[in-house]
Amino acid sequence: xxxxNRILIDRVAQHTFKLTGYLVLALLGGIFxxxxxxxxxxxxxxxxxxxLTGREWNPTAATPTYGILPLIVSTTIVxxxxxVIAIPLGIGTAAYISEYASPKVKNILKPLIEMLAAIPSVVxxxxxxxxxxxxxxxLTDLPxxxxxxxxxxxxxxMALPTIITISEDAIHAIPKTYREGSYALGANKWETLxxxxxxxxxxxxxxxxxxxxxxxxxxxxxxxxxxxNAALFPQDFFDSVKTITATxxxxxxxxxxxxxxxxxxxxxxxxxxxxxxxxxxVGEYFINRFRKYHAA
Amino acid sequence: xxxxxxxKDLNIWFGSKHVLKxxxxxxxxxxxxxxxxxSGCGKSTLxxxxxxxxxxxxxARIEGMVSIDGQNIYQKGISVTDIRKRIGMVFQKANPxxxxxxxxxxxxxxxxxxxxxxxxxxxxxxxxxLWDEVKDDLKKPxxxxxxxxxxxxxxxxxxxxxxxxxxxxxxxxALDPISTLKIEELIHQLKDQYTIVIVTHNMxxxxxxxxxxxxxxxxxxxxxxxxxxxxxNPQHEITKNxxxxxxx
Ligand SMILES: Nc1ncnc2c1ncn2[C@@H]1O[C@H](COP(=O)(O)OP(=O)(O)OP(=O)(O)O)[C@@H](O)[C@H]1O
Ligand SMILES: [Mg+2]
Numbered sequence: 001x002x003x004x005n006r007i008l009i010d011r012v013a014q015h016t017f018k019l020t021g022y023l024v025l026a027l028l029g030g031i032f033x034x035x036x037x038x039x040x041x042x043x044x045x046x047x048x049x050x051x052l053t054g055r056e057w058n059p060t061a062a063t064p065t066y067g068i069l070p071l072i073v074s075t076t077i078v079x080x081x082x083x084v085i086a087i088p089l090g091i092g093t094a095a096y097i098s099e100y101a102s103p104k105v106k107n108i109l110k111p112l113i114e115m116l117a118a119i120p121s122v123v124x125x126x127x128x129x130x131x132x133x134x135x136x137x138x139l140t141d142l143p144x145x146x147x148x149x150x151x152x153x154x155x156x157x158m159a160l161p162t163i164i165t166i167s168e169d170a171i172h173a174i175p176k177t178y179r180e181g182s183y184a185l186g187a188n189k190w191e192t193l194x195x196x197x198x199x200x201x202x203x204x205x206x207x208x209x210x211x212x213x214x215x216x217x218x219x220x221x222x223x224x225x226x227x228x229n230a231a232l233f234p235q236d237f238f239d240s241v242k243t244i245t246a247t248x249x250x251x252x253x254x255x256x257x258x259x260x261x262x263x264x265x266x267x268x269x270x271x272x273x274x275x276x277x278x279x280x281x282v283g284e285y286f287i288n289r290f291r292k293y294h295a296a
Numbered sequence: 297x298x299x300x301x302x303x304k305d306l307n308i309w310f311g312s313k314h315v316l317k318x319x320x321x322x323x324x325x326x327x328x329x330x331x332x333x334x335s336g337c338g339k340s341t342l343x344x345x346x347x348x349x350x351x352x353x354x355x356a357r358i359e360g361m362v363s364i365d366g367q368n369i370y371q372k373g374i375s376v377t378d379i380r381k382r383i384g385m386v387f388q389k390a391n392p393x394x395x396x397x398x399x400x401x402x403x404x405x406x407x408x409x410x411x412x413x414x415x416x417x418x419x420x421x422x423x424x425x426l427w428d429e430v431k432d433d434l435k436k437p438x439x440x441x442x443x444x445x446x447x448x449x450x451x452x453x454x455x456x457x458x459x460x461x462x463x464x465x466x467x468x469x470a471l472d473p474i475s476t477l478k479i480e481e482l483i484h485q486l487k488d489q490y491t492i493v494i495v496t497h498n499m500x501x502x503x504x505x506x507x508x509x510x511x512x513x514x515x516x517x518x519x520x521x522x523x524x525x526x527x528x529n530p531q532h533e534i535t536k537n538x539x540x541x542x543x544x
Contacts (some may be wrong), residue, residue: 159541177391185404185453195403201393235322 012193019044035112035270038213042066049273051267058260066264068271070233074148074241075275079216081152081237082159086216087209089156090163091198094205097164098171099193110168117161121221126224128154140238146228149237154222159212166211170204171197210283218276220245243273298327299365301346301383301461301491306360308341308350315341317515319360323461323508324534328483328492331472331524332499334538337512339495343463346493347383348376351360364460364500384454388466390446392438392453393528397421397430400449404457420456424448424482444475451482462486463493468501480505499539511535 043051048064054067093113097106128150136145174197182192198205220243228240229250250267255262302322308315316338323329333341341350348369350356361368369379379441381404390401401420405412417434426448432442435449438449445469454462464483468476483492483505496502502509502523509526511519518527530536 121323160371175391177387177389179393180349180352180385180387181393181450181453182403183349183352184380184385184387185407185457186377187407188377191407196393 015161032273035266035273038263038266039270042260043259045260046264051264055233057142057242059255059264066260066267068170068244068268070231071242071244071247071268072111072271074234074242075217075245075272076150077234077237078151078155078227078241078243079213081148081210082155082216083213084151085156086159086212090160090208091167091205091211092161093164094167094208095172095198098168099197110165113161113164116157117179120160122225123217124154125157125222125225127220133226142238144228146226146240147238148227148234148241150221151223151241152237152245154226155216155219156217157223158251159216162215163208163212166206166208167201168202170208173204174200202291206285207286210286211281213292214276214279214283216244217279218245220249224249244275248272284288301362301364301493303342303345304361304363306342306345306362307358308345308355310339310353311355315515316345318382319517321510321520323491323493325491326487326489327507328487328494329508329510330502331493331495331510331512332497333512333518334536335497337491338515339512340465341464342512343385343493343495346463347385348379349385363519365383376408381457382384382459383461383463384459386462386464386467388452389470390443390450392441392449394437394439395443396435396533397438397449398434401453401456404463405452408457408538410457414448418480420452421449424452424453425484428451428491432512439452442475444471445479447475447479447481451479451486455486458489461491461493466495466497469497476501494538499527511538513538 011172042112051066051068053069054262056063056067057070059067093109097109101109129146132150132153133145136147136150137143138145178196178200181190187195223241223243224246227243227246229242229246230240231242232239234241248269251261252265256267300322303319306316306319310411319342329443332341342456344350345358346362350358358370362370362378367374369383396419398414401417402412405416410416415513418427418431421430426445429445430436430449438446440448449461449471451464451467468479471479480501483494486492486533487507494502494505506523509521509523510517511526511530513531513534518532519532525527527539530539
């Protein structure tokens, strides 16, 4: 009797979790389908080529323009700037925690970094307005500091926990035998870290960076608050930018239902969807490579 | 005074555990010395004290002296990396770096500001009889080599630095009989130029390769002498039991 019960529970659990698994798949497909369906209505009115190569986004003008390029460039430079800051800091911190920190420091740092990930993005955006923005304005003599640089700084902070945590796991997972082999040849700690441990952990570190990048590209509230949202084609980091995410968030609330403008927001959402998807897929690919490499 | 590697009243603790107790031994120059003894008796610990590998273990405590060329390697102010250059190590499990064959050899050379030209790399690989097997694949990952080839690469990597001493901790324990034989032949060749210390659990191997044998038991040296004497005429009952496989 007991045995039968156990089998029954096993079956129920198996099917329940199978169901949730498929539900996730269905959700993903459903969301993409919904985006696509609405975007098609947009492409019936605006040529895809004009959309993709247009240098102006101004849907509320007398003759509306729907060029996505400034939005893509905005999203890209903010995310790129964030990575320029977060990659060296993140990998450096991960290496420090894994190789140099005493167990005591490690036990303090690791939970703190995980807590950083728990700060709501609206709070970080707030910091951008009251703290980072004025500081940038002061240092650069600009009227305000709401620009790409501000967004990059904040997104770097938000991407750091992901990059640090996953990189640290990757570095930590490198077998001790590699390090010992290096020390035995007369290498010091730094040489071993730079020439042996980090290259060996590279797939895991790349995965960390890609997942961090995915986060930076998809982040909305922070960039919306901190980057000024000027609908101009950005030239450099001191220009105000309007990212894809911020555009959708701002305009979705004001746009009349089922107009070209409304459908256009779905079209740019699809572009965003693919950008984050690619970052995440590349990340996943390297995580798998890293696992394979260490199983061998 | 001697230029050989020797220890004087060497004691090692891990935390409160006294692992090596008053070790006084000497390793004859350009000879092979085997360290034998039951598992856990401290062979690896002793071997790793010779290139200061315990520096990496926070709760290890070392007293006494390990000397080479009349210099105590635990003396304050001495360069650890220099010691490790002079005392090479080969590990139980072959541990080539996840780099190409060529880079595996070049790595140690470059670290120590030595010539890492193709000719030097070729010479190192020839010395371990690996050159003919890998000469067309120098840019391939070292991890694709067979276990025995990997272990010879690791020996080549150590030999390339022209150390005085080569330490080997059960270098054949993960290898098949053919690869094992190759490594043993290699040890025979290398002892013309290097002092070799090898830890082994294989009694036949100790007799095949070693000039001197040291039997350790519970952190102490129980018996030492010429390999022939240790195996044919052991002085202690416990040594006799161990080498005849009647242990425990
Ligand atoms: N890093 C360490 N921390 C604490 N104890 C250790 C450490 N390394 C070794 N020991 C202990 O020291 C003792 C000797 O270990 P060692 O590895 O030297 O034995 P061994 O003779 O090489 O054994 P085997 O033949 O199994 O390799 C063991 O009791 C082991 O548990
Ligand atoms: Mg051992």
